[in-house]
Amino acid sequence: MKKFLAVLLAVSLVFTMAFAASAAAKKITISVPDPTTSYIYAAAAEFAKRATEYSEGTLEFNISANGSLYGGDTAAGIKQLGAGSLQMLILASSVYASFVPGFNVISVPYMFDDQAQLLKYLNSDIATELFNRVNRMGITVIGKWTRSFREVTNSKRPINTPDDLKGIVLRVPNNSLYVEFFTACGAVTTPMNFSEVYNALQLNTLDGQENPIDVPYSNKFYEVQKFVSFTNHMADAWVVGINSRVFKGLDEKQQAAIEKAGAEVQQWNVDMMAEQDQIALKTLTDNGMVSNPVSAEAQQKFIEISKSCYEKFRELIKDNKLFDATAVFTGRAAAE
Secondary structure (H helix, E strand, O other), X not given: OHHHHHHHHHHHHHHHHHHHHHHHOEEEEEEOOOOOXXXXXXXXXXXXXXXXXXXXXXXXXXXXOOOHHHOOOHHHHHHHHHHOOOOEEXXXXXXXXXXXXXXXXXXXXXXXXXHHHHHHHHOOHHHHHHHHHHHHHOEEEEEEEEOOOEEEEXXXXXXXXXXXXXXXXXXXXXXXXXXXXXXXXXXXXEEOOHHHHHHHHHOOOOOEEEEEOHHHHHOOHHHOOOEEEEOOOOOOEEEEEEEHHHHHOOOHHHHHHHHHHHHHHHHHHHHHHHHHHHHHHHHHHHOOOEEEEOOHHHHHHHHHHHHHOHHHHHHHHOOHHHHHHHHHHHOOOOOO
16 A cells, blocks of 8 residues: 555655646747647647656747737737847748848749758858847748749630740739849739638639749638749748747746757658648649749740849848859859
8 A cells, every 4th residue: 555655645746746847847839820730830740749848847829820919910020029028939031031131032033953952052141140130130041941832723725835935924022033033034023912812713803923832832822823843943932030038038048948949840841841842743734734844944044034134143242252152152153
């Protein structure tokens, strides 16, 4: 009986300690811009799992999808993160360019060859200095994750060369990089909020749009688009940010757990995207879309058009040293 009571007491003590640890755990909410079915939600969940484990349960995470905590307004979300009304936020580097113009360098068309080169760049001193520029906004970067490259979908024809874009009415984000490049290719560019794109495609107000492959997949663009062309024209990255005061308020072990998880999920995310992109493409083609790769020879024509816009891109980036260092890193010579 005494042995049983001793065991019971030990078990009770374990549960009491576990409950106490849980009750004392620091709770952090991560906000992401996309739905629960999105790549970035999955990456955020993997990060949360690892950071919780590495902190030995002293950290707990909740993930809020669809940008609901900042009303879908990404600029407002970044401001709220810096002010502390958001604890953690994962947003595209191209969105941060409104506050730190240097982030535009990542999205210069054809600046990067592939995911491997982009990943290497994100881990370089050049990118580290760039990402750390948000420190003055009260934001600490604890992860630099890649996104799938952007592709063109449309209802008119396959896009194999820049000439195929001539006359295509193409939705682009409200960012001059996109407008300059696609206008130079001959497209009729139409900046538009993404929430309006499906209806515009359905009504033929737009011929097409461009995004990573998971976007037409998750938004069922196969219902309103016929062709998906693997132009691979632009890179992007995820800035995994935490409010600096929140981060500094954690103990060293918790900070280390967050930094370790943020670093590890970088490669996990690359592998996950590669697998899921194939699933996304199969879904598109199974539902009637026609896919086509762009040859290396044709891609070179797109690259030359991008280079012809470099001086305009420099004006947007407002940092010639960063532009040149990035171009040297990726092997893209700046326009003379």
